[in-house]
Amino acid sequence: MSTGMDADFTQIRHNLDAATRIGVASHVRPDGDAYGCTIAMALHLRALGKDVTVWNEEGLTDKFRYLPESGIVTAPPDHAKHDFDVFIALDTSTKERLGRVLKATGKIGTWINIDHHVSNHRYGDLVYIDDSAPATGQILYDYFTAVGAEITPAMAANLYAAISTDTGSFQYEKTTPHTFRTAAALVEKGLDVQKLSQAMYDSHPRRRLELLKSLLNSARFFAGDRVATFSLGLDTAAMLRVLPEDNEGLIDHLRAVEGVQIAVFFEELPENKVRVSMRSKDARYDVCKICSLFGGGGHAQAAGARMTGPLADAEEKVIAAACHEIGIDS
Numbered sequence: 001m002s003t004g005m006d007a008d009f010t011q012i013r014h015n016l017d018a019a020t021r022i023g024v025a026s027h028v029r030p031d032g033d034a035y036g037c038t039i040a041m042a043l044h045l046r047a048l049g050k051d052v053t054v055w056n057e058e059g060l061t062d063k064f065r066y067l068p069e070s071g072i073v074t075a076p077p078d079h080a081k082h083d084f085d086v087f088i089a090l091d092t093s094t095k096e097r098l099g100r101v102l103k104a105t106g107k108i109g110t111w112i113n114i115d116h117h118v119s120n121h122r123y124g125d126l127v128y129i130d131d132s133a134p135a136t137g138q139i140l141y142d143y144f145t146a147v148g149a150e151i152t153p154a155m156a157a158n159l160y161a162a163i164s165t166d167t168g169s170f171q172y173e174k175t176t177p178h179t180f181r182t183a184a185a186l187v188e189k190g191l192d193v194q195k196l197s198q199a200m201y202d203s204h205p206r207r208r209l210e211l212l213k214s215l216l217n218s219a220r221f222f223a224g225d226r227v228a229t230f231s232l233g234l235d236t237a238a239m240l241r242v243l244p245e246d247n248e249g250l251i252d253h254l255r256a257v258e259g260v261q262i263a264v265f266f267e268e269l270p271e272n273k274v275r276v277s278m279r280s281k282d283a284r285y286d287v288c289k290i291c292s293l294f295g296g297g298g299h300a301q302a303a304g305a306r307m308t309g310p311l312a313d314a315e316e317k318v319i320a321a322a323c324h325e326i327g328i329d330s
């Protein structure tokens with residue numbers, strides 16, 4: 001694996017200044033940080049007069065239409081390749097996690113990789129990884145501030161959404177005084193906290209509640225109730241007409257149970273694949289380490305993996321590894 005050069009903000013800025021055609025993208029199964037960063041960076045680059053292409057494998061999902069200027073995100077073309085002077089991957093730990101975006105990139109002058117995942121593979125030419133940052137949105141706020149860029153109200157809302165969603169509303173381990181100062185500065189740019197928070201947390205489609213009912217019925221507990229899991233099969237997903245974006249945050253219902261230290265969400269995917277999401281409530285238990293056993297990665301307290309099925313086999317292996325991490329055999 002070739003690893004890029006550690007870059008500072010000045011080097012990144014010089015590369016962006018010198019570029020004309022710039023691509024911006026983030027990972028498959030995009031979350032609030034992925035979209036928020038992508039849109040904020042794209043708006044910044046457009047303000048600089050750049051020719052900006054803004055991609056996500058899924059285009060823009062309905063759930064994130066509330067983000068200001070989110071309409072600039074499009075799906076990459078299926079059968080064409082675009083050349084870029086600079087391509088920026090945000091919040092994306094491996095190039096492969098760009099999904100179909102990667103297939104639509106032709107000649108790239110400089111790859112820039114900006115991320116906060118500890119498991120980042122350091123791909124690209126200029127690499128800026130800060131795994132102490134609670135969100136890539138935090139890194140972009142620091143970048144815009146460092147280079148003296150204007151943060152417009154639309155950029156502020158996107159960065160706030162990125163940070164709020166990746167910290168579980170300012171609750172998780174990496175939420176620091178700097179995170180709150182950043183949030184305060186973003187609110188001062190003129191965003192409506194209640195309106196944005198309702199769009200993020202209190203505007204789910206009804207089918208998401210139907211999905212939650214089904215998941216709660218599948219909940220299981222191991223290792224003296226310290227490991228909790230639930231599972232979504234393809235048949236249930238089809239019956240409830242679930243969209244991939246409906247899953248986000250549901251694992252929090254497991255994590256919210258007193259005594260649970262590791263929460264695991266299994267999702268059966270087509271072609272005999274299983275998506276595993278894992279959360280740790282206790283810094284002593286490193287779920288990134290567990291997920292890396294199965295080819296995945298992420299953060300110490302929030303990680304994931306894609307495994308080969310069948311679902312029951314994946315469940316058995318992952319539950320055993322989680323119980324082992326806790327120190328109790330399942």
Ligand SMILES: [Mn+2]
Nearest residue numbers: 033091136166
């Ligand atoms: Mn993130």
